[in-house]
Amino acid sequence: MNPTPVPLTFRLLQAATPLLFLMVVLVFGLLEPRFFSFSNLQGILLQSTATALVAVGMTFVLLVAGVDLSVGALMFVGAALAGKLILAGQPVALALAVMLAVGVVGGTVNALLVTRLRLIAFVATLGLLHVGRGLGLWITQTRAMNLPDSFLQLGSAQWLGLPLPLWLLSVVVLAAWTLLNRTPFGRHLYATGFSEEAARKAGLPTRRIIGLAYVLCGACAGLGGMVALAQLGAVSPSFGEYYEFEAITACVLGGISLFGGRGQVFPGPILGAVLVKSLFNGLVMIQADPYLFPVITGAVIFFAVGVDSLRARWLQRWNQRPIYLTDPV
Amino acid sequence: MSSAPSRPAAAAWVTPLRSWAGSDFFVLVLSAVYFLILTPLAPGFASTGNALSLITSLLPLLLLAVGQTWVLVSGGIDLSVTATIALTSVLGGLAVNEVSGWLGSGPFAIPGAILLMLAAGAGVGFLNGLAIARLRMPPFMVTLTSLMFFSGVAVWLTQSQPIGSLPPTFTAFGGRLGWALPVAALLTWVAHLGLSRTVLGRWLYAVGQNARTAEVSGVPVRTVTVCAYVVSGLLAAVASLFLTGQAETASPVLGQRMLLDVIAATVIGGVSLYGGQGRILGVLFGVLFIRLIDNSLNLLGLNFTLILMTKGAVILLAAWLDGWRRQLARMA
Amino acid sequence: MTPVASSHAPVRLQFDGLQKSFFGVPVLRSVSFSVRAGAITALVGENGAGKSTLMNLLGGNLTPDAGQILLEGQPHRPRTPAEAQRAGIAFVHQELNLFGNLSVAENLCLDGFPLQGSPDAATSSGLGWINRPALQLLARNRLDLVGLKLDPNTPLHRLSSGERQLVEIAKALGRHPRVLILDEPTTSLSAPECSRLFALMRELRSEGLALIFISHSLSDVLREADDLVILRDGAVVAQGPCRDFSSQQLITHMVGRTLEQLFPPRDSKRSLRQDVPCLEVRNVTQPGIVRDISFTLHSGEILGMAGLMGAGRSELARILFGLDPHASGEIRIGGELARPGPRGRIQQGVGFLTEDRRGDGLSLESSIADNMTLVSLPQLARTAIGWLDPTTLRQTVQTIRESVRLTATARDEQPVKTLSGGNQQKVVLAKWLLTRPKVLILDEPTRGIDVGAKYEIYQLIHQLADQGAGILVISSEIEELLGLCDRLLVLAKGQIRAELPRAEFQQERILAAALPA
Incomplete structure (x- = not known):
């Protein structure tokens, strides 16, 4: 390849999400100095943990050119069951295990719908979203449940100076990254996302690979x-709503292609999740009209996606082989 | 195989079964079977009153699904329709309400409000289309963000309060079946003809099938794409007029839960989410099927949580049947 | 049929009375022949002769109705492609099975990554940790097999199509096959890449591998293969050592009748009108793509454009058709400045048959009728709102499909993906003929098409020129350009290097001009 200098604008576009992130932080920091305080920054990180975890799972599914709209509903069903168990005096560990199990079971159902019944991912997971939401409301009898403070402390407890949720996120991200980049399964996942047909022809068990992506996403x-x-300490009827959109947004901001096969699980989606949450946090801090939050968030995400599309087009032009070399300017 | 031998006639029974399974009427038959099974179970399912309420609730969904079909055929998706409903409803309400309407209560207030709603719907569609066609952003993300943005605007405009005291002449446009039914039928008919009998319609299919081929073949790909989203926005505005009329209030959360029904109805009606396939007739039956389920479950006195679950299951079942019949249609 | 008699080498693979029918229609009728180890066996036949079905039986995609395949004397009955692979059958398909988002090394070892703890043992399961150093080593070894000097970590999407073809072969060789099948391996290769591939094939032959070579390029077949098997209508019509066949005999066997020539006779004086320029190109330059391109295409002229792969021919065609921009220079169509974009060009009477038939020539899922009418829809519409009359459309399609002689068995509403390559290309031609083009740009009009259909397409091109259209033909087959064109331009590195009138057509001169200085 010819070592033509890369234009500055292109380099800026390449780093669009981190730059946007910096911009958001700077703007809020200038408007409200408390935004920069350590506790607030840590708060943002904590607030984005749940979204980031879901986004890591969504990454697997997006990488195989699928989508999972049911994650929020699965979170709700799990939380509803866990809440019931805790209020009934069962051990917290059991409640947590049940939440994980609900995710895995839901992911497995999605996997079966997509790989066995050959439903389009969008429709299959949309159906499960309905079922899950209904199930959750039925379990909770559409009432909110407040959990004891002992449970709430889990969200803020620390180990070696780091809050537990951040530990969890770190472990999950590390595991996901290793799985995707250091095991045959991970590389097969990328291959399947690039072209399912070609992967099948190459003898890869594409159904199992795609299915596993949904199971991991559910988990x-x-x-x-x-x-x-x-963190919330309560199960309300709207628990987990819009997590699917937040997670997809975090992934897209983090450079995961909706068409499969492209993007890295770290740092993109994590950064994307933090960006979305810091926007919320900043708006709260500057005491913006709460009704304007979705408007501003929508506009910022739109901008980020637009920049990303521009970047993809530039990249395409950039990768085009020249037929003859132009004279250096 | 690269070389397909000339296709021989399949076994005698396969052909009629195939043509039936492949036709748009498959979903209609499915709906009829469902109707027959449920009639003895659900009290009042087969009554005239119920039929009227069924049609009333069907019309807005039909318009949304028809608009969605145009977008899906062109290879996109429009998730922003519910935000368009909310935004246009709120704008219409703000313009025409009897307490503080922008347009007062002159003779032009109501036509003005309707025009404003239509213009807003078309405007949202135009912006979606522009971002997708010009900036080449993925339709899913564009319409998702515009869903957030415009429903946010609708909430902000009203500070989350519904707007009441709308003039009865205004609400009658959508609320009274005598108005709504012919308008919806006409629009559906025009959308059907536009898709199946005009150059624009062929272009939509071509863009949805293979945009690169369409471009080389001189199809104005960008214009065609923008057109699809504008039509979707316009029809969402009309649906909003209906829903506002039925509720007799303008609200920023109007139609919030309809997105899933719209997608389900189009997919069941045989429109491909991958673009380039689908017809309005099938979508009409898809809408009928979805509303029939909603209506019957309500009549059965089911809890709303159970309705949600059952609907999810039925959508999955219908999607699976749809895949199965496509396979059957492809056979031989 | 008797197997090839003159075999010193042992028989590696034997087809014995294979039969296969689809829905009662026989596609293979008792096919028997054998493939020797240490030899290149060419398998030729028109599209639909049964080559793909035969290879699908060998590769485990289909099972035979009767007969058997013997691999070194043992029955070979694969039920899945994986089973065939394990038995030692390796395919290199025309459409490469590679992944642009992975590295070369990952592509080479996708079905068996070396793992930590067991660096040599390749496993097909997805579990375990990839041993990166071992992966590098393994990939490097496999690349050495095909003589490709590349960093195995290079992302695959950076490779040229020739390099990709070699990677695909390296992948197949990595499985230590007993039989290697190459299906149309040269269609996307440049001339030097082709000769490199043939050298590799000869080397593999000397190492005792049995190669099956499927190609439409008869000169390649006659030059490179040892044995020849000719299929027609699902049966072997001739077989034997290659040296026993002349090109003419080969064609006669394939087509089942004698074709007078490969090309219809051309009298360029008859149609050419030197005084009527229909496409004038003046100093067209796009940095990095083409520079200073100037030529004139006249009415009734067939102008050829030769050059190596990557010389900028297709890129120039896209610029001429308004799909890609040019920085400077002027394009005139029928004396008038070119209007912007493909739409503008089409309005001025330009048509463009692209190189990638499946990618941007056709909508594969759409019907024959929809594909044929796509460009001329605005003309077929009755009113300003674009109302289309089904009867008019049907009649239009009927007329045009007769004039391009599309196979009569295909229904108008049948998706074009079910057609053979030749018939698909006729659909694309029909699409442009409907617009009555004054200038038609044809990029590789006969790629992957059998001899009979090629001849028909040449006839259509002549007909069009006789009616006064100017035609620009881009082709990688020099014989085709020599047989078809009135005048030739040779492109290299984005520049016109030579212009030759028909009297001066010589393969050597063209090659000399096409090779980069």
Whole structure:
């Protein structure tokens, strides 16, 4: 390849999400100096943990060119069951295990719908979203449940100076990264996302690979549900709503292609999740009209996605082989 | 195989079964079977009153699904329709309400409000289309963010309060079946003809099938794409007019839960989420099927949580049947 | 049929009375022949002769209705592609099975990564940790097999199509096959890449591998293969050592009748009108792509454009058709400045048959009728709102499909993906003929098409020129350009290097101009 200098604008576009992130932080920091305080930054990180966990799971599914709209509903079902168990005096560990199990079971159902019944991922997971939401409301009898403070402490407890949710996130991200980049399964996942047909022809067990992506996504949704529950301390009928959109947004901001096969699980989606949450946090701090939050968030995400599309087009032009070399300017 | 031998006639029974399974009427038959099974179980399912309420609740969904079909055929998706409903409803309400309407209560207030709603719907669609066609952003993300943005605007405009005291002449447009039914039928008919009998319709299919081929073949790909989203936005505005009329209030959460029904109805009606396939007739039956389920479950006196679950299950079942019939249609 | 008699080498693979029918229609009728180890066996036949079915039986995609395949004397009955692979059958398909988002090394070892703890043992399961150093080593070894000097960590999407072809072969060789099948391996290769591939094939032959070579390029077949098997209508019509066949005999066997020539006779004086320029290109330059391109295409002329892969021919065609921009220079169509974009060009009477038939020539899922009418829809519409009359459309399609002689068995509403390559190309031609083009740009019009259909397409091109259209033909087959064109331009590195009138057509001169200085 010819070592033509890369234009500055292109380099800026390449780093669009981190730059946008910096911009958001700077703007809020200038408007409200308390935004920069350590406790607030840590708070943002904690607030984004649940979304980041779900986004890690979503990454697997997006990498195989699928989508999972049911994650929020799965979080809700898990939280509803866990809440019942805790209020009935069962051990916390059991409740947490049940949340994870609900995620895995839901993911397995999605996997079966997509790989065995050959439903389109969008429709299959949309159906499970309905079922899950209904199930959760039925379990909770559409009433909110407040959990004891002992449970709430899980969300803020620390180990070696780091809050537990951040430990969980770190472990999950490390595991996901290793799985995707250092095992044959991970590389097969990328290959399947690039072209399912070609992967099948190459003798890869594409059904199992795609299925496993949904199971992993469900498991991550279960973990995300745990963190969200421990932080909120209550199960309301709207628990877990819009997590699917937040997770997809975090992934897209983090450079995961919706068409499969492209993107890295770290740092993109994590950064994307933090960006979305810091936006919320900042708006709260500057005491913006709460009704404007979705408007501003929507606009910022739109901008980020637009920049990303621009970057993809530039990249395409950049990768085009020249037929003859132009004289250096 | 690269070389397909000339296709021989399959076994005698396969052909009629195939053509039936492949036709748009498959979902209609499915709906009829469902109706027959449920009639003895659900009291009042087969009554005239119920039929009227069924049609009333069907019309807005039909318009949304028809608009969605245009977008899906062109290879996109429009998740922002519910936000369009909310935004146009709120704008219409703010313009025409009897307490503090922007347009007062002159003779032009109501036509003005309706025009404003239509323009807003078309405007949202235009912006979606522009971002997708010009900036080449993925339709899913564009319409998702515009869903957040415009429903946010609707909530902000009203500070989350519904707007009441709308003039009866205004609400009658959507609320009274005598108005709504012919308008919806006409729009559906026009959308059907536009898709199946005009150059624009062919272009939509071509863009949805293979945008690169369409571009080389001189199809104005960008214009066609923008058109699809504008139509979707316009029809969402009309649906909003209906829903506002039925509720007799303008609300920023109007139609919030309809997105899933819209997608389900189009997919069951045979529209492909991958673009380039689908017809309005099938979508009409898909809408009928979805509303029939909703309506019957309500009549059965089921808890709303159970309705949610059952609907999810039925959507999955219908999608699976749809895949199965496509396979059957492809056979031989 | 008797197997090839003159075999010193042992028989590696034997087809014995294979039969296969689809829905009662026989596609293979008792096919028998054998493939020797240490030899290149060419398998030729028109599209639909049964080559793909035969290879699908060998590769485990289909099972035979009767007959058997013997691999070194043992029955070979694969039920899945994986089973065939394990038995030692390796395919290199025309459409490469590679992943652009992975590295070369990962592509080479996708079905068996070396793992930690067991660096040599390749496993097909997805579990375990990838041993990166061992992966590098293994990939490097496999690349050495095909003589490719590449960093195994290079992302695959950076490779040229020739390099990709070699990677695909390296992948197949990595499984230590007993039989290697190459299906149309040269369609996307440049001339030097082709000769490199053939050298590799000869080397593999000397190492005792049995190679099956499937190609439409008869000159390649006659030059490179040892044995020849000709299929027609699902049966072996001739077989034997290659040296026993002339090109003419080969064609006669394939087509089942004698074709007078490969090309219809061309009298360029008859249609050419030197005084009527229909496409004038003046100093067109796009940095990095083409520079200073100037030529004139006249009415009734067939102008060829030769050059190596990557010389900028297709890129120039896209610029001429308004799909890609050019920085400077002027394009005139029928004396008038070119209007922007493909739409503008189409309005001025330009048509463009692209190189990638499946990618941007056709909508594969759409029907024959929809594909044929796509460009001319605005003309077929009755009113300003674009109302289309089904009867008009049907009649239009009927007329045009007769004039391109599309196979009569295909229904108008049948998706084009079910057609053979030749018939698909006729659909693309029909699409452009409907617009009555004044200038038609044809990029590789006969790629992957059998001899009979090629001849028909040449006839259509002549017909069009006789009617006064100017035609620009881009082709990688020099014989085709020599047989078809009135005049030739040779492109290299984005520049026109030579212009030759028909009287001066010589393969050597063209090659000399095409090779980068």
